[in-house]
Amino acid sequence: MKFTILRELLIKIIYLVVTIVENKQTLNILSNIFLKVKDKILTISSTDLEIELTGYVKIYNIEINGNINIPAYKLLKICKSLSPGAKINIFIEETNRVVIKSGYSIFRLSTLSYKKFPKLNNIKKSLTDIKISIKKKILKKLIDYTYFAMANKDIRYYLNGMLIEICKNILSFVATDGHRMAICSTYLNRIDNYKKIIIPRKSIIKIKKLLNDNNNDNDIITIIFGSNYINLYMNNYLFTSKLIYGNFPDYKNLILINMATKLFVNRKKLLKSISRISVILTEKNSGIILRIINNKLIVQLNNIQKDEAEENIKINYKIYNLEIGLNINYLIDILNVFDNEYICIIFSKYNKSILVIQEQNNYFYKIESKHIIMAMLL
Template sequence: MKLIIKREKLLKELHQINNIISNKPSLPILNNLLLNIKDYVLQFTATDLEIEIITNIYLNQKYKIESITIPARKFYDICRNLPDNSILKLEFYDNKLIIKSNKSYFSISTLPSINFPNINIWKTKINFFISQATLKYLIETTKFSMAQQDIRYYLNGILFEIKEKTIRSVSTDGHRLSICSVKINELLPHHFMILPRKGVIELLRLLDNSETLIELQIGNNNIRIILNNIIFTSKLIDGNFPNYKQILYKNYKKTLEAPCELLKQAFLRTAILSNKKLLVTKLFFSKNQLKITSNNIEQEIAEEIIDIIYNDVDTEIHLNINYILDILNTIKSKKIQFLFNDAYSSVLIKNPENNNLIYIVMPIRL
């Protein structure tokens, strides 16, 4: 059986699905895509045993071809390097995939589909719809606080807490905490789940800023997201996320308010001469004034003084300058607030006009 298809109809889907193919897979067949053709749908499946992505391509003609697996990167590279608007003719026989296009000819090996792993069938506990833009916002505003290869495996991802008509994303690496809350239209039961770091990154690649609704299906150990012509499935982290609410509802006594963009530019300039290993910056708060200072091992110094709203006692705090810049690059507001108690307690950072984004940073003790 021959399949005739335009190159452009394959490229985007193959690019999206190839992202999860590992450079050093635990099984040879994980280098391959599972290819299914039934009636008017061409379906590709890729997995690394933790994440599975299925993409459906709708055809103009009815086909019936048995499942087979093909080398993912080789097939994508062939399609990518053919001329624009090429027509591909695909033939399957003798454990080979034959690709013909104009005067180009390729023969690549295949593996039986019976050996291709798939994420086990699981029962959905919670099912609801959310816009792509909302889910992307929940991820983008908290992803930078995820831990990387922490022995506390439950920190290597984002916690999603669902309760009634609110979804909250939370991440922490033990030194900082990011929290984002959004309202939705559906009334949902209280539920927690931790999406692992790789799942977060790969899902973010698939999302855009549209208001198109996508379907979320949540089970005990898996989450499945159906968007456009793609089905994304990821295993969840089985662990107990720290009780972040103990820190969140702490009583902060001191408050400063500053223009967000002005503060961001001041931190960007002082970061130039900061110690690239320690990344420490000194913040000295005095009446209606903030002095930001950084230095490095070459004994170079950067100092910025900006006007703020602050009417408490003089206080000096040392913070990781990159942590602050991550927050300032995320909060899109005219004003920003810092709430704290003293030089050794956590600092809460937020938009004074909107509490849907809250960040907490632990000070550095020198």
């Protein structure tokens, strides 16, 4: 292997690929990235045996094709230490060490055999796989509106991830930790299939980072839903993840049916009100009270030191004696990610939960978000 590449091109692709690499690995090979040069294409891959990320960049100064493993963070630090615009020459010397040369700087790194670099096992491609194309900005919204509701290290392992369901022409992302649930759906063109998979939490976080690292929201992303894997093709990257096996809760039956009270409220006003009264919040108290009295939504907070804070918001709804206790952080999560000026809040009968709804409908796409927060005793 021997090739030359601009510093900025190499850093750009390494920055994303090394996000899969953990600093402390049980297997030394997993702290390496795999480089392959062939047909004027440099391919760089990383894996943790559950996730694999591959980046591609076209280069012209290739003298010898080949493959090599390089310690990921050492290579990144070397590239960052070089001057902007520098040309980097990478090749293998006779001692099988990799040489990184730029100007008067020369680095020689020990390397492991490229044949030892692992690939994801048991990835099964079949005719039942479903392939869709979606705009990046839509996929970002589907994840942004739901990811925070995923469980983390829950004994119910199937909750430590996100359900993705394709039902005819509707694509839905669903997450829950048992106390709240987030559902976000959009419409697809010319899709008449059914597929349901659970993507691990770590994979969703990595996908979210990949989507945020590229500024062109109109890019088209191709997704392949397999029986035990998912592939995302975005720009010059291929992301692959294994799936979680399990029975995700039947979210359609958990959406509130018996609606007692439905009101619309200014999202920013509600968020500011909650933020102001949260100054008396304590670590042992995460509860907030929502109360509707005489065309007012009252937001109230008490703590164990018997401090109290209250905010009033005018609403166009008149009802008495409606009160519910909620986890303040769950409500803030929703208000922070939503975009609309007004949101719909539906209070269930017997004040057991609330349903918060946002719809975004324009010529290019339609996205519907539903969030359920279970009541808590205060």
